[in-house]
Amino acid sequence: MNDKDISDAVAQVLNGYGSAAANIGAGTPPAQPKSGKPMSDLVAQILAETGSAPAAAEAAQPDHVPGSKRCCWSKAHPSDDPLDDIVNGLVARALGDKQPCTVCPHSAGSEAVAVSDEEATTLGDGVFATMDEAVAAAELAQRQYLFCTMAARKRFTDGIREVILSNGTLERISHMAANDTGMGNAAHKIIKNRLACEKTPGIEDLTTEALSGDEGLTLVEYSPFGVIGAICPTTNPTETIICNAIGMLAAGNAAVFSPHPRAKKVSLLVVKLINRKLATLGAPANLVVTVQDPSIDNTNAMMAHPKVRMLVATGGPGIVKTVMSTGKKAIGAGAGNPPVVVDETADIEKAARDIVNGCSFDNNLPCIAEKEVIAVNQIADYLISEMQKCGAYLIKDPAVIKQLEGVVINQKGGPQTSCVGKSAAHLLGLIGITVGEDVKVILTEADKDHVFVQEELMMPILPVVRAPSVDDAIDLAVELEHGNRHTAMMHSNNVRKLTKMAKLIQTTIFVKNGPSYAGLGVGGEGYATFTIAGPTGEGLTSPKSFARKRKCVMVEALNVR
Numbered sequence: 001m002n003d004k005d006i007s008d009a010v011a012q013v014l015n016g017y018g019s020a021a022a023n024i025g026a027g028t029p030p031a032q033p034k035s036g037k038p039m040s041d042l043v044a045q046i047l048a049e050t051g052s053a054p055a056a057a058e059a060a061q062p063d064h065v066p067g068s069k070r071c072c073w074s075k076a077h078p079s080d081d082p083l084d085d086i087v088n089g090l091v092a093r094a095l096g097d098k099q100p101c102t103v104c105p106h107s108a109g110s111e112a113v114a115v116s117d118e119e120a121t122t123l124g125d126g127v128f129a130t131m132d133e134a135v136a137a138a139e140l141a142q143r144q145y146l147f148c149t150m151a152a153r154k155r156f157t158d159g160i161r162e163v164i165l166s167n168g169t170l171e172r173i174s175h176m177a178a179n180d181t182g183m184g185n186a187a188h189k190i191i192k193n194r195l196a197c198e199k200t201p202g203i204e205d206l207t208t209e210a211l212s213g214d215e216g217l218t219l220v221e222y223s224p225f226g227v228i229g230a231i232c233p234t235t236n237p238t239e240t241i242i243c244n245a246i247g248m249l250a251a252g253n254a255a256v257f258s259p260h261p262r263a264k265k266v267s268l269l270v271v272k273l274i275n276r277k278l279a280t281l282g283a284p285a286n287l288v289v290t291v292q293d294p295s296i297d298n299t300n301a302m303m304a305h306p307k308v309r310m311l312v313a314t315g316g317p318g319i320v321k322t323v324m325s326t327g328k329k330a331i332g333a334g335a336g337n338p339p340v341v342v343d344e345t346a347d348i349e350k351a352a353r354d355i356v357n358g359c360s361f362d363n364n365l366p367c368i369a370e371k372e373v374i375a376v377n378q379i380a381d382y383l384i385s386e387m388q389k390c391g392a393y394l395i396k397d398p399a400v401i402k403q404l405e406g407v408v409i410n411q412k413g414g415p416q417t418s419c420v421g422k423s424a425a426h427l428l429g430l431i432g433i434t435v436g437e438d439v440k441v442i443l444t445e446a447d448k449d450h451v452f453v454q455e456e457l458m459m460p461i462l463p464v465v466r467a468p469s470v471d472d473a474i475d476l477a478v479e480l481e482h483g484n485r486h487t488a489m490m491h492s493n494n495v496r497k498l499t500k501m502a503k504l505i506q507t508t509i510f511v512k513n514g515p516s517y518a519g520l521g522v523g524g525e526g527y528a529t530f531t532i533a534g535p536t537g538e539g540l541t542s543p544k545s546f547a548r549k550r551k552c553v554m555v556e557a558l559n560v561r
């Protein structure tokens with residue numbers, strides 16, 4: 001089929017579509033295609049050649065079809081003639097989305113959306129009974145999404161930001177996450193959720209590269225993967241859904257979320273709120289989906305599903321290793337054990353304050369939070385005394401340290417789940433020490449092999465290890481980071497030593513003279529991500545991490561130099 005046949009067929013179809021089609025069809029007589037094939041065959045052939053075979057569309061039973069502009073979608077009407085569906089698709093393609101949609105009732109987007117606590121875990125609005133159903137719905141949504149404009153993508157991702165930031169939702173989901181998981185600090189989760197809404201990049205991240213020369217013009221563009229399976233941690237359950245949903249949809253994908261079972265209710269609530277908001281904006285239904293009962297079996301089903309083209313795991317080493325061994329394109333955002341080095345040139349009072357604040361943020365749940373301090377001997381005592389002034393509770397007695405170890409470390413030598421994300425006051429209470437909530441961090445001195453130093457505890461327990469010199473401190477920090485390439489901090493006014501540590505430690509995030517959360521974007525410049533991919537090398541993820549680079553080559557034309 002040649003171009004003339006296609007335009008003839010389109011013109012003829014448009015002729016039957018009244019004024020909406022008049023602009024494109026104007027002046028074009030309803031020509032009979034040269035091939036002389038019946039129109040139904042011709043249309044089916046066009047769609048098959050452009051990847052929209054009618055058989056697939058019928059099998060998928062879309063509940064929404066393209067409207068007269070590609071940005072909006074209306075409820076499918078059962079039609080007597082299956083050709084109508086095909087024609088709908090063709091017309092949507094032909095018309096494009098050159099003007100903002102003024103006719104679609106879904107596109108206003110100003111209605112407030114709400115989901116009650118009771119509704120949160122029921123089926124519908126992106127929540128499915130089985131992983132198969134969830135993936136099938138996401139696949140259909142993504143096929144429809146392919147024909148939405150970039151302006152529509154921006155509207156949808158802005159809608160996600162807006163629905164979380166409005167009507168007290170930020171506070172609601174932050175409290176619910178802390179209560180459901182039994183981890184973290186709701187006030188700090190509000191900051192993290194706001195950060196995910198406000199600082200996750202959108203479509204502006206997808207820059208196009210144009211290469212022009214005597215042989216024509218080549219475009220290199222970021223194109224969606226399709227359906228992405230995203231596994232979320234308990235530690236940042238809602239932040240990860242918000243951040244990944246914005247990034248994945250900005251890049252043109254649909255997202256299937258696999259939340260941690262402990263964060264089920266709040267995760268389903270966020271998915272539903274996003275779906276209801278997107279529906280008011282005229283987005284294809286089910287761009288963001290999940291299952292009613294998140295479980296390891298469901299996560300495994302998602303990972304194995306042939307329609308899931310990419311996997312993104314934000315979690316511990318086990319799940320990162322699993323996604324990397326699936327044979328699919330995978331992003332693994334794994335564990336960290338961020339060290340903080342303080343040398344003799346640092347502003348010690350500020351360093352003490354920053355370290356206590358960073359370590360206690362959300363009760364040390366963030367994977368970027370300070371997990372151990374390496375202090376140059378010369379300033380170690382002073383640093384410890386300054387940290388005590390900022391809310392650190394120092395335990396010196398080896399017997400008490402042992403007692404704490406017995407409570408917070410499990411039999412396998414890792415963190416006791418029931419203690420992860422608990423406050424310093426709570427943890428001290430477990431060993432019979434009563435303190436006020438002004439105590440933010442538990443401080444101990446330790447040697448480098450101590451379990452508190454070696455393990456990622458995700459509790460506000462901060463061991464301090466002494467080093468004879470800044471060079472020794474840097475070497476030890478590299479060793480204790482365990483090659484995660486995740487996050488590290490340094491407090492120093494010696495730019496050469498700051499540079500040396502940055503080069504040697506190779507972490508995705510390196511914060512100089514500030515608390516760890518500055519690296520996320522709280523009090524530090526730059527965009528935010530809650531999926532920091534050390535193991536697979538993307539580092540900071542953003543929409544372009546969820547896209548493929550594709551090349552479109554025009555030979556011997558369109559170059560204007």
Ligand code: NAD
Pocket residue numbers: 231232233234235236258259260261295296297299300314315316317318319322333334335336366367456530531532533534
């Ligand atoms: P986790 O590894 O226990 O769980 C993460 C997710 O994977 C959950 O949804 C869980 O249900 C699923 N999962 C775990 N094991 C599975 C298996 N065998 N099969 C199928 N699904 C499985 O981690 P967590 O406790 O929820 O989160 C804390 C960990 O995540 C920490 O190690 C932290 O450093 C890391 N983390 C990393 C980042 C990052 O950006 N690099 C961000 C947040 C958390």
